[in-house]
Amino acid sequence: xxxxxxxxxxxxxxxxxxxTTASGLIWxxxxxxxxxxxxxxxxxxxxxxxxxxxxxxxxxxxxEDWIPPFADKTVFVLxxxxxxxxxxxxxxxVPFAPGIWVADLxxxxxxxxxxxxxxxxxxxxxxxxxxxxxxxxxxxxxxxxTLSYEVFMGLSLMGVVMLTGSFSLRAIVEAQHDxxxxxxxxxxxxxxxxxxxxxTHRLPxxxxxxxxxxxxxxxxxxxxxKFGMFFVGEYLGITxxxxxxxxxxxGGWQGPFLPPLVWFVGKTFLFIxxxxxxxxxLPRLRFDQLMAFGWKVLLPLTxxxxxxxxxxxxxxx
Amino acid sequence: MLSALRSLWxxxxxxxxxxxxxxxxxxxxxxxxxxxxxIILSRDxxxxxxxxACYLCAGVCPVDCISLQATEDESGRRxxxxxxxNFSRCxxxxxxxxxxxxxxxxxxxxxxxxxxxxxxxxxEKDDLLIDGPGKYQDYNFYRVAGVAIAGKDKGEAENEAPPxxxxxxxx
Numbered sequence: 001x002x003x004x005x006x007x008x009x010x011x012x013x014x015x016x017x018x019x020t021t022a023s024g025l026i027w028x029x030x031x032x033x034x035x036x037x038x039x040x041x042x043x044x045x046x047x048x049x050x051x052x053x054x055x056x057x058x059x060x061x062x063x064e065d066w067i068p069p070f071a072d073k074t075v076f077v078l079x080x081x082x083x084x085x086x087x088x089x090x091x092x093x094v095p096f097a098p099g100i101w102v103a104d105l106x107x108x109x110x111x112x113x114x115x116x117x118x119x120x121x122x123x124x125x126x127x128x129x130x131x132x133x134x135x136x137x138x139x140x141x142x143x144x145x146t147l148s149y150e151v152f153m154g155l156s157l158m159g160v161v162m163l164t165g166s167f168s169l170r171a172i173v174e175a176q177h178d179x180x181x182x183x184x185x186x187x188x189x190x191x192x193x194x195x196x197x198x199x200t201h202r203l204p205x206x207x208x209x210x211x212x213x214x215x216x217x218x219x220x221x222x223x224x225x226k227f228g229m230f231f232v233g234e235y236l237g238i239t240x241x242x243x244x245x246x247x248x249x250x251g252g253w254q255g256p257f258l259p260p261l262v263w264f265v266g267k268t269f270l271f272i273x274x275x276x277x278x279x280x281x282l283p284r285l286r287f288d289q290l291m292a293f294g295w296k297v298l299l300p301l302t303x304x305x306x307x308x309x310x311x312x313x314x315x316x317x
Numbered sequence: 318m319l320s321a322l323r324s325l326w327x328x329x330x331x332x333x334x335x336x337x338x339x340x341x342x343x344x345x346x347x348x349x350x351x352x353x354x355x356i357i358l359s360r361d362x363x364x365x366x367x368x369x370a371c372y373l374c375a376g377v378c379p380v381d382c383i384s385l386q387a388t389e390d391e392s393g394r395r396x397x398x399x400x401x402x403n404f405s406r407c408x409x410x411x412x413x414x415x416x417x418x419x420x421x422x423x424x425x426x427x428x429x430x431x432x433x434x435x436x437x438x439x440x441e442k443d444d445l446l447i448d449g450p451g452k453y454q455d456y457n458f459y460r461v462a463g464v465a466i467a468g469k470d471k472g473e474a475e476n477e478a479p480p481x482x483x484x485x486x487x488x
Binding site for chain 1: 321324325328331332334336337338
């Protein structure tokens with residue numbers, strides 16, 4: 001009985017924590033972007049403007065929720081939910097601290113890949129159901145981008161799996177007790193970072209959205225809270241990729257002096273700030289450049305990394 | 318790749334730069350005395366209205382936001398019976414100030430004119446008229462013009478000779 005209660009508490013904590021982080025990121029991103037552009041950003045609602053997401057939520061809930069008459073209604077309504085559900089499902093396997101995880105699957109890494117691939121459906125379905133050309137173009141880009149970057153996102157992590165000998169995220173964290181994988185698997189880390197950026201559709205890889213080319217890409221036709229859900233889904237994605245970056249390459253909860261959860265949250269926070277810095281500093285790539293960069297540069301590099309890691313792992317045994 | 322990293326570094330260094338935003342309601346920006354803001358009507362150093370209701374400001378106004386009606390007092394001094402500026406139309410171009418021959422109409426560096434009702438933006442003469450001479454402290458149109466008004470006959474203005482008696486032949 002006690003175990004069930006603790007488990008339910010952890011599930012509630014993870015759900016509440018991730019969703020709060022995602023909405024807090026709306027404020028954080030705007031403040032950080034403003035800081036790097038020598039502005040202030042939202043600083044009026046509450047201390048430092050911290051209640052800005054609340055004000056935004058009230059605003060977005062009172063907006064007209066418009067479904068275009070030419071849209072495929074069922075799919076149109078369903079699509080924003082898919083991204084939230086899939087990203088939240090991925091948090092299932094993230095080990096936050098010793099004992100604090102929802103499920104320690106022995107195929108945790110594969111589960112994450114499955115869920116992130118399913119998340120792409122949200123964008124594609126949204127683009128398709130909107131029945132407008134800009135949305136469709138955005139959806140198509142999302143499909144192509146996810147397909148190509150998923151490949152070496154997976155392959156870049158195989159080095160980590162080889163060194164650990166397990167797909168379980170808990171085991172991966174524990175294997176980094178002596179040396180973080182960002183040292184021994186540096187190419188893997190860089191490639192995972194780039195692929196993660198593409199996976200979350202963040203600048204400089206926000207091709208599906210590309211507001212300067214495609215109005216708002218796949219969510220051009222969305223308004224009200226449905227748009228808000230895409231928004232929250234994107235921020236959840238950033239949190240997820242940052243958390244996974246910490247798990248795979250930066251020793252997860254491991255670190256001296258401070259409690260494990262603090263280490264995990266702190267490292268994740270740094271990566272989230274890094275994501276925002278990338279947005280502040282880099283322009284969007286052209287779509288064909290993105291694909292060429294993926295297939296011609298990153299894929300060979302990943303395979304090379306895989307070969308070298310495999311050889312070293314073989315030599316050791 | 319290197320340039321991308323360099324631009325990231327450049328952006329990151331902006332963390333420690335001072336911010337350019339002025340937190341407006343708490344602090345306000347400096348507006349120069351010649352800033353073109355709210356329009357006023359000034360008085361001459363004697364405390365009387367400068368406006369002589371010549372209609373030049375209304376004529377030059379590109380958006381037709383000034384309307385007035387001229388009248389005269391018993392001594393023949395012209396002044397506007399009413400003077401109305403519709404600030405919801407005004408584009409603050411300053412043409413009226415340039416056109417004014419008596420320096421009566423002037424633009425000020427005040428920009429805080431927010432209203433909840435559109436009709437609140439229609440300023441009557443009571444709202445426009447100020448107590449002082451504005452930007453031109455010493456200028457008094459009727460003291461330099463050769464027009465006779467109460468308390469000043471012809472030839473009594475500054476730098477003005479007494480009128481010639483055209484009926485006499487004496488030098």
